[in-house]
Amino acid sequence: MYLHLGQNTVITFDEIIGIFDLDNTTVAKKTRDYLSLAQKEGRVIEVSNELPKSFIVCRNKEGKIIIYLSQISTTTLLKRTEDPFK
Numbered sequence: 001m002y003l004h005l006g007q008n009t010v011i012t013f014d015e016i017i018g019i020f021d022l023d024n025t026t027v028a029k030k031t032r033d034y035l036s037l038a039q040k041e042g043r044v045i046e047v048s049n050e051l052p053k054s055f056i057v058c059r060n061k062e063g064k065i066i067i068y069l070s071q072i073s074t075t076t077l078l079k080r081t082e083d084p085f086k
Contacts, residue, residue, distance in 0.1 A: 003080055005056060005070045006047040013081065015058040017065075021074045022052055038067050047071065 001013045025031045035055070038044050044067045046052070052069035054077060060066055070077070 001081075003056075003077065005068050005077070006072050009045070009047045009068065009070075011056070011058055011068070015060060017057040017059055019054060019056050019074050019077050022054055022069070025055075035067065038065070043067055044069060 002010050003013060003016065004010050020031075026035070035044070043065060046069045048071040050071040052071055054070050054072060054074045056068040056070060056077070058066045058068065
């Protein structure tokens with residue numbers, strides 16, 4: 001299955017490590033440091049020019065960790081991961 005992160009960005013479910021709310025998680029210094037390091041290393045992809053609400057940590061097919069910043073809330077992203085045939 002696929003998850004639409006906004007704009008033209010789509011990832012597969014098996015790539016996802018975690019979906020995090022940007023406001024709640026960046027209170028911790030370790031999270032801010034992690035995101036800052038990932039940005040410096042070029043591993044952060046901004047899905048939109050809008051203010052991001054969430055970040056999605058993924059492992060791509062090559063095993064590299066990529067972080068997507070999305071303007072879509074974690075609640076909406078999680079709803080998109082639910083099985084529509086339940």
